[in-house]
Each structure stands twice: as C-alpha cells, then as structure tokens.
Amino acid sequence: MPDPVLYTQAMTVAAVVSALCVLATGWTRSPATAERINLACIAGLGLGLIAGYRVIHVRCAWPPINGLDRYLTIVLPLIFSIELVAYWPRLPPWGVWCLRIALAVTSSRILLHGSIYLGGPRSVWTTAATYQLLLLSSLTLAVVWWFMTSLSRRSPGISILVALSLSTQTAAITVMLAGYVTGGAAALPLTAALIGVSLAASLLRAPALSEGAVGIGVMGLFGLLFVGRFFGGLSTAQALTIFVAPLLCWVSEIPLIRTRQPWQRAVLRLGLVAVPLIVILVLSKRSFDRDTRPLLGVVRTQVEVINS
C-alpha cells in the first residue's frame, strides 16, 4: 500500500543528501569550477537515490528478475557510469555520445528481458513488431536526450532539471494510480534528488548546468515510464506525454522570448511543461477513482449505475 509519510521522508532524505553533496564542493578553499560542480551533481544524484531507496526499502534483487530490478541494477548504474566517464579528458564528445546512444539503443531491450514481449514461445509480439518497438523507443529516448542536453548547453539554468523533476514526479503518481505502486515509488527519490542538485547548484551559482545530470534525469525518467508502460498499467499516450513534456522548455528559445530575463524564461519553461503534466494527472486520477470505486466499497445510487 502507498505510504505518503514514508515517501515524504524518502524524498526529503534524497533531496538533502544530493544537495549536501553538491554544496560540499563549495566549501573547499579553491573556487568551485563548473567541472567540479557538475561531477558533484552526478555524485549527488547517485547518493541521493541510494539514500532515498534505502528509506522506502525498494527491493533490488540480483540477479534482476523483473523490469524494475533491471532498471535499478543495470540501467541506472550504466547511465551514471557513462556520465562520469564523460568527464575523462581523453574521451572526445563524439565518444561520449556513442556511449549514450549505445545505452539508448540497449536500454529498452534490457528492460524487456525475459518478458512476454520478447521472442520465444511465450512472446505476444512478432519479431518485426518487437524490433519496431525497440527502434522507436530508442529513437524517442535519443531525440529527447539530445534536445535536453543541447538546451542545457545553449541556455543553461536549473529550470531544465526542475522540468525533468516535474515530469518524474508526474510519472511517479501516474504509475501508482495505474496500479503499480512500487514502480511509482521508485521515481520519487529521483524527483527529489533532481530538485536537490538543482537548488544546490544554483546556490553555488554554477556557471553551467551539468549535462550529466540532465542525461541521468532523462534516462531515469525514460526507464520508469517504460517499465510503467510495459509492466504496469500506464498507457502509451500517458507515457509519451510525460516523457516529451520537458521539450516544451525549448519554447523559451523563440527569438522574442529569448531576450527576456532568465527568471522570466525559467517561469515560462516550467509553466509550459506543467500544463500537459497537470492534464495527465487529472485524467489519471479520474480513471483511478472510476476503477477503484467498487474496490473501495463506495455504494452507487441506482441512477449512477444506470448512467454508467
């Protein structure tokens, strides 16, 4: 059963741990460089996630037996490793993107491993349908990843991470409302950790926002929505809307808006991203109320029964 108190504790712990990790870079005598803050953001996200998952007792089986296990034990460690390796001076930018694309291509396959969707006698899809899905989902992930990273380079600001955090929070609630409580709960520490590093980075007046943190946010969101869609009760429309919503941050790059104050653009970005997310939340709540009414023993009047 969902435990709001426990979830709040987990989110608080994740946010505080990740923020402290980033702030620690500012306590050293030498001035915090952008590179150091960015590395601290990645470390902060990682430690925040671990702390948050410990609080909500997310079960993490090894070897992984289901989609969520594979997300937590394979996909997340891979994205953290790639974003840390990206700071290795000898690795050229195209090399980093090769690693990111490799993860984008393989992550869907990893998450679906052993399920009824993949080949074999139990498969519900044809081989062609499977390849189509894997290709389309990889492409969507790569496109969103590239656009969000480009935006963080072109017009940095904490609003990008906050937008990803909003989407992740919506993913958490929607996945839970669709009936997959554990899957939704797994998104909450990521939401809080993204907010934690964003606020801490802004306190340190980080000159540019970490590409790595954006990558972790995008990949983390994708994995949760993918698991929620293919193993839980999330619909394709819900998952896609939540995943692409942060792209609305790009509206701030329209020439007329681009010249506005940074805070005005940040508010516009977050406001625009929030609109589709709120619509998704309202629709999900309605659907949840309709489906669970009989389970909760709510007695309907005869008129309601006839109208339904």
Next chain:
Amino acid sequence: MRRYLSALVMSVAVGMSLCAVAQTAFAADDYTFDLVHSSVSFKARHLDISWIHGRFNEVSGKFSLDRVDATKSTFELSIKADSVDTGNKARDEHLRQPDYFDAKQFPTLDFKSTSVKAIKGGYEVTGDFTMHGVTKKVTISLEGGKEIEFKGTKRVGFSTNLALKRSDFGFDKTQIGPIGDEALIFIDFEGTRK
C-alpha cells in the same frame, strides 16, 4: 540338435512377446487435462475480516499414472497468471500488475512433480512450484485416481488444496496490503485418455 535350436528360438519369441504384453499392461497411462472439468481457484483474506475468492480461467497440464510403480508417475500443471478472475475487472487488472503476479514478466505459474508416492486414497506429490519467478518445493496430497470410462474416453480425477505465502515467492512484503499474505489454493482436475 535341430529340435533344440527350434525350441530355443520359440522360447525367445514367446519371451519377447510376453515382455511386450507386460510392458503394455504396466506402462504408465498418459492423461491430458480436461479444462472443462478442471478448475484452479483460490481464496485470500481481505482486511483480515473476510475472504476474497477467485480463480484462474486458463489452466493446462498433463500427467502420467503408473498404477504398478507410483514413483514413476508424473504431474505437470501450468496456470496462466493473466487469466486471474476475482469477479471484478479493476481488481483483476491490479492483480496482474508487477506488485502482485507481474503477468507480463511471469506469464505462468508452474508445477512440475519431482517425486510421487502412493498414499491411501491417492498420491503424495512433491514438486517444484514456480510463481513470480521463484521456485520452491511443495508437497501436495492428491485425492482420487479412480479411472472410469465415459463415452469411450477414460477419465481420472484428482482434488487437492494447499496454502502458500505470497511473501515466500518474492512478492514485495510492503505491498501485501489489504489482501492477506497467505492464499489457499484449490485444485480439481480431470485427465482424459483414449
């Protein structure tokens, strides 16, 4: 010499024929599940005040009965997790989710016997029961086994029940919720052969 040789050949031929007849008579009988006359149902506590009843609508299996040497008998059962039916669509959908059966990842619940022994009124069957990706040894007492012939088809029926704890099979303990951890499973099946 010739008489001895023909007697020897004859004895071998008769012996081989007897062996073949005996093998046919004592060979295990193979049965396939008659889904129309089989059911797998269950009940679990709700809020610890009452019981929720449900069933699995899609079940398949086969078994082989050796009437002479019961240890050579085998039983296999496969239940489609997706076919869970508690009489409420929303609840069934919830039970298919990863917090419960995780039907997309673990589409079937399987039982395969590893040892069988005859007991009074049936068989005691020990085997591997796999649910939610976890395999555990369970022992069940199958009551029945009497074969009858009905309209040219030979039928054997068995009944059993067992209690399982969901938490023993990798279900998340924090998600046990209003439906109790322990489920009582009732299995009744008929097998047919020509």
